Amino acid sequence: MEILNASLPYAPWVNPAQRRLPGVMPLPRAEWLFVDDAYAAQMCARAQLLATRPADVLDMLPEAEDAAAELLGEVLRDLPFHGFTVTGAQVMRPDGVEVTLDPARPLWTLGHLVQADFCILQKQGAEHVLTGAVLCFPSSWTLREKLGKPMMRIHVPVASYDAGMGARVQRMFDLMRPEQPMWRVNLLRYTNPALYQPRAEFAPKDKSGAGDYIRSERQTLLKLPRTGAVVFGIHTAQVRRADLTEAQRAALAEIDGSA
Numbered sequence: 001m002e003i004l005n006a007s008l009p010y011a012p013w014v015n016p017a018q019r020r021l022p023g024v025m026p027l028p029r030a031e032w033l034f035v036d037d038a039y040a041a042q043m044c045a046r047a048q049l050l051a052t053r054p055a056d057v058l059d060m061l062p063e064a065e066d067a068a069a070e071l072l073g074e075v076l077r078d079l080p081f082h083g084f085t086v087t088g089a090q091v092m093r094p095d096g097v098e099v100t101l102d103p104a105r106p107l108w109t110l111g112h113l114v115q116a117d118f119c120i121l122q123k124q125g126a127e128h129v130l131t132g133a134v135l136c137f138p139s140s141w142t143l144r145e146k147l148g149k150p151m152m153r154i155h156v157p158v159a160s161y162d163a164g165m166g167a168r169v170q171r172m173f174d175l176m177r178p179e180q181p182m183w184r185v186n187l188l189r190y191t192n193p194a195l196y197q198p199r200a201e202f203a204p205k206d207k208s209g210a211g212d213y214i215r216s217e218r219q220t221l222l223k224l225p226r227t228g229a230v231v232f233g234i235h236t237a238q239v240r241r242a243d244l245t246e247a248q249r250a251a252l253a254e255i256d257g258s259a
Contacts, residue, residue, distance in 0.1 A: 002193045003045060005237045008244060009036045010218050012185050014251040024172065024182040024221070030081045032181040032220045033114055034235050040095040042115045042195070042236075046136045049196060050111050056198065058107055059147050060132030064120045067229035068132055071118060072106035074224065074231075079113070107134040116220070119232040121173070127151050127166075128173050128230055137236045139188060139217065140199040157201050178225035187255070188215040195236060214239050214252070 012018040018025065049057050060068060076086055085092040091099045091113060102109050110118055111134040119135070121128040127150035135143045146154045151169060155161035176182070189211040190197075220233035244252065 001045075003038055003041045003195055003238070004193065004213075004243075005036060005038045005239050006243070007037075008214065008216060008239045008248060009034075009237055010185055010216065011245075011248050011251070013187050013255065014247050016254075019255065023184045025184065027181045027183040027220065029179060029181060030078055032183070032222050032233065033075065033078050033082055033116065034218060035082045035094055035115065036235075036237060038237065039093075039115060042137075043093070043095065043097070043112070045195060046111055046115075049136045050108060050134075054108075057136045057143070057196075058111065058134045059143055060107060060120070061148060063122065064132035064229070067120050067122060067224055067227040067231075068106040069103065070224045070226050070229070071120065071231055072101075072103070072110055074222070075110060075114065076101075084113075107132060110134055111136060116218075116233040116235040119234070121151070121230040121232060123173070123228070124150070127170060130154060131229075135234075137195040137234070138198045139215065139236070140197055140203075142198045142200060145201055173221075173223075173230050176221065176223040176230065178223045182221040184219050186217050186219065187252070188217075189213070190215050190238075193238060195238065212241055214241055214244060 012025070076091070079086055079091065083094040089101045091101065093099060093113065099109070099112050107118065117135045117137055118133060119130055120132040122131045129148065129150050130146050131148070133143050133147070152166045155166070172182070190213040191211040193213045215236065215238045218235040218237070222231045222233065224231060
């Protein structure tokens with residue numbers, strides 16, 4: 001089933017100055033969460049994945065338990081800004097669905113509240129390590145292969161993530177302040193509109209420069225104030241190429257022409 005946005009809700013890559021890697025920008029604290037026009041359909045898909053494929057889309061190492069609990073608290077604090085009603089142990093979502101909070105399963109609860117996937121990264125030695133995640137909409141990777149791995153190892157299949165890039169990202173993590181989230185947006189071309197697209201490392205990707213579907217991840221970084229863990233949020237939006245705005249189509253053509 002196709003789950004598409006009516007329009008692409010964010011496209012900072014239209015501005016040439018915002019295409020550089022890693023291309024992160026500051027973000028107001030309340031805006032690190034996001035709700036778009038595909039909310040209800042995406043949440044239905046997330047609930048189905050969490051019910052039928054829990055071992056594939058959610059996992060956590062013991063050392064991430066405190067950070068996961070803290071993350072749930074931070075999200076609950078900001079939900080009212082985005083049209084949610086939080087009353088005790090109940091949350092009324094913008095689509096009218098009521099969710100009962102389960103503090104014993106913070107990542108599972110988050111998976112039923114917001115569209116974004118969340119990865120917990122904790123400093124272990126010189127690098128941050130992926131210690132937990134709820135990952136319902138992977139873009140050609142699997143949680144099973146990445147859990148417990150440091151950032152450089154996680155990005156081995158990504159040619160542009162070299163030692164220099166890794167050092168810059170690690171320095172950014174080390175210097176981040178809890179009150180100042182960061183964000184960036186990527187741009188992917190897919191021939192398959194499925195939001196759940198797990199793939200093993202180095203397996204062929206179902207992507208094409210001529211794909212009909214433009215998939216974009218609004219990637220956020222938030223440092224948790226108590227545990228110091230860095231949370232990598234991934235909010236996925238997807239449209240047909242024909243539904244891009246004129247400015248977005250022109251920028252895409254320019255990017256593809258310079259690749």
